[in-house]
Amino acid sequence: MTLQAPPNRVNKDGKPRCVGVEIEFAGLPPRETAELVRTLFGGELNVVSPHRLQVEGTRWGEFGIELDTQYAHPDKALLEEQHESDSEWARQQHQRRVEFHQKTRELIGDMVTGLVPTEIVCPPVPWDELETLDTLFETLREKGAKGTDASLLYGFGLHLNPEVENVEVEYLLAMMRAYLLLASWLREEIKVDITREMLPHANPFHKEYALKVLDARYQPDLDTFIDDYLRHNPTRNRELDLLPLFAHLCPEHPHELLHGELTKPRPTFHYRLPNAQLSQPGWGAVVEWNRWVEVEKLAANTEVLRARCDEYIAEHSKPWWARLKTKLLGRFSAS
16 A cells, blocks of 8 residues: 655654554564564563563664553552662562562463553654554564454554644644544544444544534634643543643643643644554555545645535534434435
8 A cells, every 4th residue: 555645744843754653452472572573673672571571772763562451560659669768677578569569460461461452652653664664563463463353352453643743723723623524434444343432442522522623713722722622522532632742732731631641741643543453464554544644634725624614514503303304315315
């Protein structure tokens, strides 16, 4: 598949925009996965704990590989507790607690391997090098990694973190409008797995929020845009999660969601919708990036975007029975 270029290929510093990629899968434990990543992209293996590893010093930076459950990994707060002022006996007691904790977490990880997914968090990759990254997905498939459609129990996803072009509210608003307009199309293209539809991780935006944002009269400043998003979407579980971006833009914002351990500030959109379709030959980051680029193209086309917003507002402002009539007439005319 040919890699599609976004309307704006560079960031505010004139460098190629990057994309972070995250994928979940079953069938390969973290250690074997980390060895595979090192074979493909070089670097050095760093074993943080038995079920959490890093491949450092690759051409793009650091890959993180781990079992996707906090209970398989030692608690960082416990490991970093300071006890220099304690008595020797107290320090020994603490060390025994740490060792017991580490062994217990390792055992939990051993028990749930195969039940919870392995996750790879890739470093930011220039968008025009995503085809090279796709060799990882091809190799995972060859090694027996299982994606979303391998089991009804697998609600695995692929996340893209496209770097923003700039941080002006006009651009962010255009991107949100384009996404809201194309969300249904993206779900149809991706054929979002039924298990992932039932899980809360990539919930759609509510109609009330869409009507607010798509209205031509909605022209917020950045603070208002952020506050409105948080009021209508007080959760990480949105198909397009803007919390990491807002945490980066407004580190002093008081909302608790912007300071949670799972919200990592970064100048990117956090696009959570795609399945992890490892069973499909040819599927990978390029396929999902090309779909995402359609959002960027619509956002960049001011006239078409405005017309599409007006159409949405006009259609969804009708009574429910009028919308149903329009839908039925459309089906009859198509047949």
